[in-house]
Amino acid sequence: MPDAALTISDLIQQRLDDLTRAERQLAHSILENYPASGLGPLTALAKDANVSVPTVARMVQKLGFKGYPEFQAELREELKAKVKNPIAKHDTWTGGAPSGHILNRFTDAVIDNIRHTLGQIEPATFDDACAMIAETDRHLYIVGGRLTHTLAEYLFLHMQVIRSQITHIQSTSNAWPHYLLDVKEGDVFVIFDVRRYENNTLKLAEMAHAKGARIILFTDQWRSPVHQLAQISFSSRIVVPSAWDSVATTLLLVETMISSVQNLNWSDTKSRMEELEEMFDQTKLFRKFT
Missing domain, CATH: 1.10.10.10 (Winged helix-like DNA-binding domain superfamily/Winged helix DNA-binding domain)
Structure with a gap:
């Protein structure tokens, strides 16, 4: 076996x-x-x-x-x-929960998820995805679902600083078809979709793919149906001793991607960061200690 x-x-x-x-x-x-x-x-x-x-x-x-x-x-x-829902997942792990504090058990599960996920990712494929996202002459769309919109927003906020031509779409919104009006062939979609896969997300991916967009998918070990349309898919391990799945491994990939794209576009990114800091100073958004 x-x-x-x-x-x-x-x-x-x-x-x-x-x-x-x-x-x-x-x-x-x-x-x-x-x-x-x-x-x-x-x-x-x-x-x-x-x-x-x-x-x-x-x-x-x-x-x-x-x-x-x-x-x-x-x-x-x-x-x-x-297809397990949160209640079913909770019943599964509580029945045979090992001894030891939840901090240790949860951390062990996350580390194991990271190890297995990274073992399945080819570095060259990861680099290709980062290069696609770094193409500033192509519009970048970032899409999240009911829960994964938090990951999408996290990536979007960083990419806003790193590059121009970027849009955050929430597939749970009724307005998402509007965003597809301006999609051109070669544009890039980063899509997050994990189990209990969302019908809106799949339909959005199908319509974007039909317009010639390229798709980078962040999904789980069972893979969203969107993977059939994606140029690149990253399948993260998500199971932990909880009624909910873990996004820790996916977040690791996202943060690594942010670092890589930042370096690929460092000259422009630096200029954008400097301009943004000037705006922060003018708005007094952050407290300064001098």
Whole structure:
């Protein structure tokens, strides 16, 4: 049985280079509609991927499963976890809560989330995302949902200082279609969407993608359906001993991205910072100790 901390999606992405051509074709087919793609009969999965039944059996074993039934059982467990609401999640962890203070248990879970998340991210891919966000000749749109709007706003406030041509969209607002009027091909959308994925966010992503926008997605280990439209997706581990999921790992990625983009555009960013500080002085927004 594979490492329980890894999703099947993680396992597939780890092993892509070791798969045959037909197995890679199957892998991509599974990921296109993950995890639902693997919940049907083995023959149906093989047919959808246009590969043979033995190819499915071989790849499942390469991922560390004894056979297709075990593979499917793991997918079903992932699907259950994907749709849990806060009450169900609370009931799950309290039943077998380990001894020790919540500070230690929560911190251990966050550190574990960070370790597994960073293990799945290619530095070159992260650099590509930062370079896209740093393109000041392209408009940057940042989108958050019911809870993730806080992460979106945090990124937006920093990017406002770093660069121009930037818009913050809240997909929970009825006015979000208005923002799409000015979207041009090549513009960049940074979208946050975690489990209990929001229909508005997916529809917004579909419409932006249809206009030629490029999408960078911050999601969880089960991946928002927006990932099928995204050029780059970052899947963060979010499970902690709480009724709510943790944003600590996603925030780490966001803050690292802010630092990287700041350095890429440092000349312009420095000028904007200096101008902003002059405005702060004029408005006396912050208290100064002299």
